[in-house]
Amino acid sequence: xxxxxxxxxxxxxxxxxxxxxxxxxxxxxxxxxxxxxxxxxxxxxxxxxxxxxxxxxxxxxxxxxxxxxxxxxxxxxxxxxxxxxxxxxxxxxxxxxxxxxxxxxxxxxxxxxxxxxxxxxxxxxxxxxxxxxxxxxxxxxxxxxxxxxxxxxxxxxxxxxxxxxxxxxxxxxxxxxxxxxxxxxxxxx
Amino acid sequence: xxxxxxxxxxxxxxxxxxxxxxxxxxxxxxxxxxxxxxxxxxxxxxxxxxxxxxxxxxxxxxxxxxxxxxxxxxxxxxxxxxxxxxxxxxxxxxxxxxxxxxxxxxxxxxxxxxxxxxxxxxxxxxxxxxxxxxxxxxxxxxxxxxxxxxxxxxxxxxxxxxxxxxxxxxxxxxxxxxxxxxxxxxxxxxxxxxxxxxxxxxxxxxxxxxxxxxxxxxxxxxxxxxxxxxxxxxxxxxxxxxxxxxxxxxxxxxxxxxxxxxxxxxxxxxxxxxxxxxxxxxxxxxxxxxxxxxxxxxxxxxxxxxxxxxxxxxxxxxxxxxxxxxxxxxxxxxxxxxxxxxxxxxxxxxxxxxxxxxxxxxxxxxxxxxxxxxxxxxxxxxxxxxxxxxxxxxxxxxxxxxxxxxxxxxxxxxxxxxxxxxxxxxxxxxxx
Numbered sequence: 054x055x056x057x058x059x060x061x062x063x064x065x066x067x068x069x070x071x072x073x074x075x076x077x078x079x080x081x082x083x084x085x086x087x088x089x090x091x092x093x094x095x096x097x098x099x100x101x102x103x104x105x106x107x108x109x110x111x112x113x114x115x116x117x118x119x120x121x122x123x124x125x126x127x128x129x130x131x132x133x134x135x136x137x138x139x140x141x142x143x144x145x146x147x148x149x150x151x152x153x154x155x156x157x158x159x160x161x162x163x164x165x166x167x168x169x170x171x172x173x174x175x176x177x178x179x180x181x182x183x184x185x186x187x188x189x190x191x192x193x194x195x196x197x198x199x200x201x202x203x204x205x206x207x208x209x210x211x212x213x214x215x216x217x218x219x220x221x222x223x224x225x226x227x228x229x230x231x232x233x234x235x236x237x238x239x240x241x242x
Numbered sequence: 243x244x245x246x247x248x249x250x251x252x253x254x255x256x257x258x259x260x261x262x263x264x265x266x267x268x269x270x271x272x273x274x275x276x277x278x279x280x281x282x283x284x285x286x287x288x289x290x291x292x293x294x295x296x297x298x299x300x301x302x303x304x305x306x307x308x309x310x311x312x313x314x315x316x317x318x319x320x321x322x323x324x325x326x327x328x329x330x331x332x333x334x335x336x337x338x339x340x341x342x343x344x345x346x347x348x349x350x351x352x353x354x355x356x357x358x359x360x361x362x363x364x365x366x367x368x369x370x371x372x373x374x375x376x377x378x379x380x381x382x383x384x385x386x387x388x389x390x391x392x393x394x395x396x397x398x399x400x401x402x403x404x405x406x407x408x409x410x411x412x413x414x415x416x417x418x419x420x421x422x423x424x425x426x427x428x429x430x431x432x433x434x435x436x437x438x439x440x441x442x443x444x445x446x447x448x449x450x451x452x453x454x455x456x457x458x459x460x461x462x463x464x465x466x467x468x469x470x471x472x473x474x475x476x477x478x479x480x481x482x483x484x485x486x487x488x489x490x491x492x493x494x495x496x497x498x499x500x501x502x503x504x505x506x507x508x509x510x511x512x513x514x515x516x517x518x519x520x521x522x523x524x525x526x527x528x529x530x531x532x533x534x535x536x537x538x539x540x541x542x543x544x545x546x547x548x549x550x551x552x553x554x555x556x557x558x559x560x561x562x563x564x565x566x567x568x569x570x571x572x573x574x575x576x577x578x579x580x581x582x583x584x585x586x587x588x589x590x591x592x593x594x595x596x597x598x599x600x601x602x603x604x605x606x607x608x609x610x611x612x613x614x615x616x617x618x619x620x621x622x623x624x625x626x627x628x629x630x631x632x633x634x635x636x637x638x639x640x641x642x643x644x645x646x647x648x649x650x651x652x653x654x655x656x657x658x659x660x661x662x663x664x665x666x667x668x669x670x671x672x673x674x
Contacts, residue, residue, distance in 0.1 A: 082491070086491075089498075095333075096332070096333030096336050096337065097308055097337075099333055100308050100311070100312070100331055100332050100333050100334060100337060101311070101332075102332050104312075104326070104330040104331045104332060104334070105329065105330040105331075105332075106330040
């Protein structure tokens with residue numbers, strides 16, 4: 054620095070506004086300690102997030118060739134049930150006949166399936182109310198008043214497109230991310 | 243429970259008054275570690291280590307709780323769950339290394355804290371209870387550290403558990419049944435691992451409880467100081483806050499810097515490579531050694547190689563090892579010298595440093611293999627350890643002529659300052 058300011062009291066170092074060096078040191082030290090504390094808390098909290106081995110199970114492949122029209126299977130993805138349903142042409146026409154205005158969470162069957170795969174309905178088997186597994190995917194299970202799924206916990210009824218029609222659940226059964234590897238193999242996740 | 247000039251907590255706002263009338267926690271903190279706790283003005287940096295030990299304990303508890311969220315205490319799953327923590331859990335490597343090296347740092351701090359007490363006579367009246375509780379904390383720490391070391395279920399864990407529980411089989415007649423009771427089997431397995439995990443989780447909170455008693459007992463006579471003379475008047479003390487919170491804060495910064503260097507750059511510096519091999523009950527590692535903080539005691543354990551006075555060597559070793567620690571409980575009554583600080587005890591000072599050297603030597607012997615000449619050296623060093631406490635210390639206390647003590651803490655501080663500020667070539671003559 055080219056200019057040297059006159060220092061009247063080098064020990065106290067008090068500036069005109071009454072803020073002295075000690076105030077600066079206090080603020081700097083406590084700020085530094087605070088930043089350090091946050092840096093330590095982050096990993097302590099982040100350790101609770103899904104670990105690498107849990108994330109590695111995040112995709113699964115399913116062979117569809119054994120699922121006849123009208124049948125459904127339960128499979129597992131991320132430790133949660135997934136329903137895969139092969140809709141009959143009759144079910145598809147019933148679904149498409151329902152006007153959108155009647156739906157709580159309006160979605161068409163086309164919105165919920167892949168192009169040209171209208172008969173393959175793949176949804177999570179997790180009721181959007183409080184997370185129970187709805188009935189209707191296994192053979193002989195109660196499909197409820199709308200011919201789809203019926204949650205025994207609190208009575209939510211879904212239609213064949215797994216759209217919520219009656220009961221406390223707010224949303225349709227969630228469609229997971231998936232893609233067709235071939236005509237008969239689908240990869241979920 | 244403090245000096246008459248200790249300041250009292252005065253709540254200022256309506257809210258703090260409301261709290262103070264119902265739960266005077268701020269008042270308690272104020273008189274424990276705030277402006278209401280007068281502390282001798284002359285404490286040096288060795289007095290940081292009590293605070294640092296508390297910090298190290300908290301680091302162990304916090305990192306341990308999060309590790310327990312991912313650990314599997316079964317013989318099949320334990321080793322893999324530790325590797326799972328290292329590889330899969332978010333920041334798991336950091337948490338485990340902080341916990342594992344944190345244990346070593348805890349012992350470094352505790353050993354300095356203990357030797358501080360030995361050098362400055364902090365165990366003497368009226369502070370015997372603080373010392374007794376401290377030795378109890380040390381014993382609890384050793385038990386906790388041992389059980390924690392078993393949890394990763396590597397080779398050293400398994401064989402460490404086998405050897406340490408083998409101590410109990412040295413007890414005549416009931417030894418083997420006791421060993422089986424402790425292990426819940428014939429060798430360390432699921433049952434032992436589960437109970438060690440349960441106790442390893444429990445004991446730190448027991449330690450925390452005893453630490454609170456330790457601090458409570460400290461606040462009755464107040465902190466000791468490097469001169470060893472009692473506080474006489476207000477000018478001998480300064481309030482704990484801000485003077486010693488700032489000094490401890492600086493110590494914390496240095497401590498955490500060193501801790502971070504080890505955690506991030508050399509986390510395995512004291513780890514045994516054998517413990518990265520899964521436990522194998524059919525194969526003992528070529529060279530078993532405990533963690534470094536047990537080396538001196540391990541050397542004493544191994545110093546007995548032959549039966550002696552009709553008692554088997556195995557039992558002698560175990561007795562000697564426990565005695566070497568239990569001896570510390572009697573220290574306040576073994577050392578009868580009324581002078582606390584070794585700075586004023588010229589004869590004891592020599593023996594103090596001889597003891598430090600002897601314990602370091604024992605540590606080196608504990609790490610070395612059980613062969614000559616290490617065995618003879620550990621035997622001599624172990625004999626000296628006991629001789630220090632049982633023979634040398636009582637005699638020295640009796641025959642020693644201590645140096646004149648300063649009249650007060652303030653006088654000692656001012657004399658030191660005068661000396662430091664005196665011009666070169668001019669020495670201050672102590673007034674006789």
